[in-house]
Amino acid sequence: MEFVVPAMDDLCIAQEGGRRGRLGQRTVDYDDTKEYKSKNLGAERRRRKKLSERLLALRASVPIITNMNKATIIADAITYIQELQKHVKHLSDQLLEMDELSEEAVKTRSDEFDPAEEMKQCGIMEDVQVTYVDETKLWIKIILEKKRGRFTRLIEALSYLGLELTETTVTTYRGAMLVSSFVEGAYGDTLTVQQTKEYLLEIIRTI
Secondary structure, three states: OOOOOOOHHHHHHHHHOOOOOOOOOOOOOOOOHHHHHHHHHHHHHHHHHHHHHHHHHHHHHOOOOOOOOHHHHHHHHHHHHHHHHHHHHHHHHHHHHHHHHHHHHHHHHHHHOOHHHHHHHOOOOOEEEEEEEEOOEEEEEEEEEOOOOHHHHHHHHHHHOOEEEEEEEEEEEOOEEEEEEEEEEOOOOOOOHHHHHHHHHHHHHHO
């Protein structure tokens, strides 16, 4: 009995054909681009969905939409925003003008305000009263014209003379300022009513 061995060339050709050969084998074609295309398609769908949602939100925010296509929605939104910007600028200009008028009115009232005249109309006069408490402490009450910075200058003058104020109260009324306080010598000096009153009168005449 003779056995016929197929040639090796014939066997190789059957395997490389990609179809059913003499050995009954079948090759499998795998295309990895299909999976890539599927993922890309899903991402594109999500992007389109998000864009549509944002266009709907934009359309809901704009009161007047002339057409429902995308280009018109965006154009109408731009026009609406530009109108809002003009309105905001108009309101800002109005507020600025109102502030300027208010500042001018305050300045005018300040220029017209005369504390001395108002005190005179109310029968209030500048005055100094000093009451003895003990050898190192006196009680003072000063009525003077209300002017900007005058109270600060009063404190500075008293400090320069070596006098310290404690429990001080300040009240203003009709162009006048009332200062009441205890006064002591900064170095424990003995204070007299008459001398302290003369000091205070001199101070309110010069400040």
